[in-house]
Amino acid sequence: MIHYIWMFLLLSGVVAAAAKGRIDLVTSATLTGAKDAITVCFGLISIIVFWLGMMQIAQDAGLVRKLAKLLGPIARFLFPSVPADHPAMGYILSNMSANLFGLGSAATPMGLKAMEELQKLNPDKQTATPAMCTLLAINTSGLTLIPTTVIGLRLKYDSLNPTEIIGPTMIATFIATSMAVLIDRYYQRKYSRKG
Amino acid sequence: MFEFITLISKWMLPALIVFIPLYALFKKVPIYESFVEGAKEGFPTVISIIPHLVAMMVAVAVFRDTGAMQFYLHLLSPISNWFHIPSEVIPIGLLRPISGIGALAFVESIYREFGPDSFLGKLASTIQASSDTTLYVLTVYFGAVGIKRSLYALKVGLWADFIGFVASLAVCSLMFL
Numbered sequence: 001m002i003h004y005i006w007m008f009l010l011l012s013g014v015v016a017a018a019a020k021g022r023i024d025l026v027t028s029a030t031l032t033g034a035k036d037a038i039t040v041c042f043g044l045i046s047i048i049v050f051w052l053g054m055m056q057i058a059q060d061a062g063l064v065r066k067l068a069k070l071l072g073p074i075a076r077f078l079f080p081s082v083p084a085d086h087p088a089m090g091y092i093l094s095n096m097s098a099n100l101f102g103l104g105s106a107a108t109p110m111g112l113k114a115m116e117e118l119q120k121l122n123p124d125k126q127t128a129t130p131a132m133c134t135l136l137a138i139n140t141s142g143l144t145l146i147p148t149t150v151i152g153l154r155l156k157y158d159s160l161n162p163t164e165i166i167g168p169t170m171i172a173t174f175i176a177t178s179m180a181v182l183i184d185r186y187y188q189r190k191y192s193r194k195g
Numbered sequence: 196m197f198e199f200i201t202l203i204s205k206w207m208l209p210a211l212i213v214f215i216p217l218y219a220l221f222k223k224v225p226i227y228e229s230f231v232e233g234a235k236e237g238f239p240t241v242i243s244i245i246p247h248l249v250a251m252m253v254a255v256a257v258f259r260d261t262g263a264m265q266f267y268l269h270l271l272s273p274i275s276n277w278f279h280i281p282s283e284v285i286p287i288g289l290l291r292p293i294s295g296i297g298a299l300a301f302v303e304s305i306y307r308e309f310g311p312d313s314f315l316g317k318l319a320s321t322i323q324a325s326s327d328t329t330l331y332v333l334t335v336y337f338g339a340v341g342i343k344r345s346l347y348a349l350k351v352g353l354w355a356d357f358i359g360f361v362a363s364l365a366v367c368s369l370m371f372l
Contacts, residue, residue, distance in 0.1 A: 006254050009257065012263040013254075017263075027262070029260035030257060033256030036252055037253070042241075044241050051225060053232075057230055060229045061215070062222060063218060063219075112336065112339045119341075126341070126344060133345075136333060136336055139252070139328040139353040140326075140327050141358075142326050144324075146208060147324030149324075150320045150324040157303075158311070163208055166203060168317070168370055172321055173325040174363065175362040180352070180355035184351045191346060
């Protein structure tokens with residue numbers, strides 16, 4: 001999929017430039033695009049270095065684990081098919097709380113561990129279980145406290161108020177995540193009636 | 196209500212950077228060492244996205260600077276006008292579930308043209324930040340345990356992305372217009 005999109009962007013640009021008789025635009029866009037990518041990356045380093053440092057403190061202090069504990073009742077409601085004392089539940093909780101702190105690099109391994117444990121509960125190893133679908137629904141809607149990359153990019157473009165979008169983002173994500181859970185439940189029922 | 200949301204935006208970061216170290220100190224964590232230990236990973240993390248960002252930002256720059264983007268946005272304008280969506284953010288919404296960095300390249304493009312503090316800039320920021328790359332998550336998670344039939348997971352993920360887009364549009368319109 002990504003291959004086609006990338007090709008589409010490049011090809012339609014070249015075609016448009018050729019049609020205009022300004023093929024030189026392609027060359028200059030290529031060079032500026034590459035140069036800007038590097039400056040954007042360096043612009044992002046500052047906030048990401050800082051935030052990862054902060055999150056290490058949160059992890060070492062046991063805050064991520066603490067949050068996981070607080071999320072327990074929600075997770076038991078979201079994953080009724082997983083026994084509360086099953087290791088899968090622990091990984092699901094760590095995954096949720098790491099996501100919330102914006103610890104992508106810690107959330108993914110926890111999520112994969114959770115998938116492995118859920119796979120052990122799965123009678124048909126090639127077909128997803130409803131619990132797996134719920135875990136993915138939560139992970140794809142991306143609930144997070146501090147969206148560091150976007151704040152970093154805003155900072156790079158001299159925003160007067162780079163964190164202004166935290167509130168609206170939380171509301172939008174909260175709506176998306178709760179709707180994802182509802183839609184997931186809807187399909188779950190539909191599917192279990194069929195099967 | 197909106198004052199409350201603004202308050203969250205203003206206080207979230209300051210509150211966390213006081214609360215986290217304070218709590219850690221209370222738990223007898225050597226906070227300075229912890230910070231440095233975690234921050235070390237920041238540099239390689241960012242450097243590892245350079246190839247992706249170069250690939251995407253070159254493609255988006257070619258698409259944008261040659262006038263191809265304008266052409267397609269114009270094609271889409273009947274739809275975007277009908278739903279009152281600014282056509283500039285449509286590429287972000289379309290790309291977000293497929294490639295997070297591709298969408299980010301379009302966000303950057305909007306900052307460049309309209310500024311990060313314009314309505315479009317804030318809207319683009321919110322759309323980008325309020326979702327995750329659905330296709331990538333699905334591939335990695337199901338791939339890791341060898342699931343072949345993913346049931347309705349993709350449908351749910353894409354619905355969530357669509358709802359996130361609409362919700363971002365609604366919240367930003369109410370707050371920033």
